Amino acid sequence: xxxxxxDLIWTADPMRxxxxxxxxxxxxELVCLLPPHLGGQPLTADLYFGLRHAVMRGALHERLLDQGxxxxxxxxxxxxxxxxxxxxxxxxxxxxxxxxLAEPMAASQNLALAALPFDIPDLLLYQAWPxxxxxxxxxxxxxxxxxxxxx
Numbered sequence: 001x002x003x004x005x006x007d008l009i010w011t012a013d014p015m016r017x018x019x020x021x022x023x024x025x026x027x028x029e030l031v032c033l034l035p036p037h038l039g040g041q042p043l044t045a046d047l048y049f050g051l052r053h054a055v056m057r058g059a060l061h062e063r064l065l066d067q068g069x070x071x072x073x074x075x076x077x078x079x080x081x082x083x084x085x086x087x088x089x090x091x092x093x094x095x096x097x098x099x100x101l102a103e104p105m106a107a108s109q110n111l112a113l114a115a116l117p118f119d120i121p122d123l124l125l126y127q128a129w130p131x132x133x134x135x136x137x138x139x140x141x142x143x144x145x146x147x148x149x150x151x
Contacts, residue, residue, distance in 0.1 A: 007139065008129045008146075015128050022128045023143075026150040028098035029122050032114045033084065033105060035092045039112030045070070048117050051094040054079045054087045065096055065120070085109040098123050125150070 015022050032043055034051075054076040065072060075093060085105045087093045096116065097105070106113045127146065133139040 004130070007133060008127060008143065010125050010127050012123065012125060014124075014126050019131050020128050021131045021134055022126050023147070025125045025127045025147050027122045027124050028100050030096055030116060030120055031099045031102050032116055033088050033095045033097055033102045034112040034114055035088055035094075036110050036112055038114070043114035043117050045117040048072075048094070052092070054084055054091075054093040054095045056081050056084060056095065056097060065116075085111060 010025065014024075032048065034043070038047075049070050049072060051073070052075040053072045055074055055078065057078045057080055076087065079087065079095075081097075081101065084095045084097070085108065088095055088105075088111050089109050095102075099113075102113055105111060127143060129139065129143070
């Protein structure tokens with residue numbers, strides 16, 4: 001962004017630079033998308049860490065999910081978000097996603113959703129842009145529209 005190639009990004013990193021303006025855009029709970037046969041039962045830490053996981057490409061929350069020295073069995077990393085419902089439903093994988101992405105996936109593919117078995121902060125996303133665009137009317141309109149759509 002500082003090189004002038006990007007005018008706006010969404011990031012989980014509240015960038016700190018006097019040349020970059022940043023504002024929070026949305027906050028979302030992280031949930032676990034599960035195969036249907038696991039629905040209706042509590043997701044314990046043992047079950048969570050015992051499952052095979054698919055990781056969404058560009059997932060901003062991944063660094064938070066290995067807890068207390070326990071690591072997940074990540075079978076597929078860098079997976080396109082659109083492939084996750086099939087991998088969860090057909091292959092029995094688990095995937096951790098923001099709730100607003102996971103809910104429509106679960107509903108359309110008859111998958112289960114569960115709260116994570118450990119405390120984890122909500123995913124907070126920011127939009128960031130070069131500060132020289134603060135006064136650009138079209139850029140301000142774009143930022144406002146994207147922020148409103150995320151609510």
